[in-house]
Amino acid sequence: MVTESPVELEAQDGHELSGVFIAPDAPRGGLLISAATGYPKEFYRRLAAYAADRGYTCLIYDYRGVNTGNDDALDGFKADVEDWGRLDFAAALSALAIKVKDKPIVTLGHSVGGHLIGFADNYARACGHIHVSVGSGYWGHHKWPMPLLGLLLWWGYGPIALATKNYLPAGGLWSGCALPRGAFEQWRRWSNNSRYFRDDLETRLRPHHFEDVTAPIRSFVFSDDPIANPRTARVILDAYPRAETDMRLIKPADFGLKKIGHDGAFRARSQAVWDAILDEADALIA
Structure with missing residues (x-):
């Protein structure tokens, strides 16, 4: 039996985030699903429910300033991508850790969701990470x-x-979804650099934990994705130099699909892709 429970997550700075636990009666692990830029948590609900059927307590959540229900409140609201990692991703990981207690946790990041791991001071609570359509934003x-x-x-x-x-x-x-000014400006600056955020990691973004992450990372890249491709995915994977990484390039036809693109892996038609992703999660928690 799978249940859904809304939850308010409190970040280290006191900011409250909206989340939903989707969990089976007897979970064997946790799955933290972190969204792409501008995607609401509800976009990932189907995958989370499917993963719960396979034994994972899942947490979907919104970054600060995203999917607020009141876009005009973003006038003057201060938040950037770094905040999404240091504060929001970290808060979600902590909440999931409390929920599953001593059971293993895998993170699943879509696009920018895979950029955030190294910003969080509690990164080591996850035993592995799955990237789906994660690549640099360099145009x-x-x-x-x-x-x-x-x-x-x-x-x-x-x-x-x-x-x-x-x-x-x-x-x-x-x-x-509407984005805070700071998130857009930081994303734009990184996306006009072929190294994306790698230069900032060496300077203005310190301290961080990208060099400390040792849990394995599995990266799913789709041949028809216009953004995440082997070149851009490698930029992000190389930001985690101590992690053992593996990239899997997939054609939609491999799963009987006509297209996947940048977000199609999370759509209802892509259940076969979900099985491949969750098979990797199973291997990471084994």
Whole structure:
């Protein structure tokens, strides 16, 4: 029997985050699902429920400033991607650890969700990590037409939105949830550098724990994903130099699918992909 329980997570700075536990009666491990930029936690509910059927207590949650239900409240709201890692990811990992007690935990990060592990001071609570469509945001390494769309977002639509709204609203060239100004500006700066955030990790983002992470990382990359590809995925994996990493390049046809793209792995049609992902989770907790 699987149950869903809403939960308010409290980050180290006191900020409250919205989350949902999706759990079986007798879990054998925990699965922390961290969203891509601008994706609401509800997007991952189907996968979480499926994983719960396979014995995982899952936690889905929203980063600060995302999926708030009141976009105008983001005017002047201060949050960036670093906060999502140091404060929000860390709070979610701690909450899941309390929930599953001494059972093993695997993290599953979609896109930016795989960038956050090394920011969290409690990173060692997870015994392994799964990346799904995780790659650097550098526009020059993306597939057409993403480079053009990225440049228009970074230097056209985005600046106009910041000047008029003081945050990045949903709509126009941005199909995700509204984003705080700081998150957008930090993401834009990194995405205009071929090393993405690697230069900042060596300077302004210290202290962090990217060099300390030793738990294995399994990276799923899809051949029709315009953003995460072997080149961009390697940039992120190399940010964890002590972790044993493995990248798996998948064609949609491998799972009987016509397309997967950047977010299709989490859609209902992709249950076969879910089995492959959860098989890796099983191996990591074994």
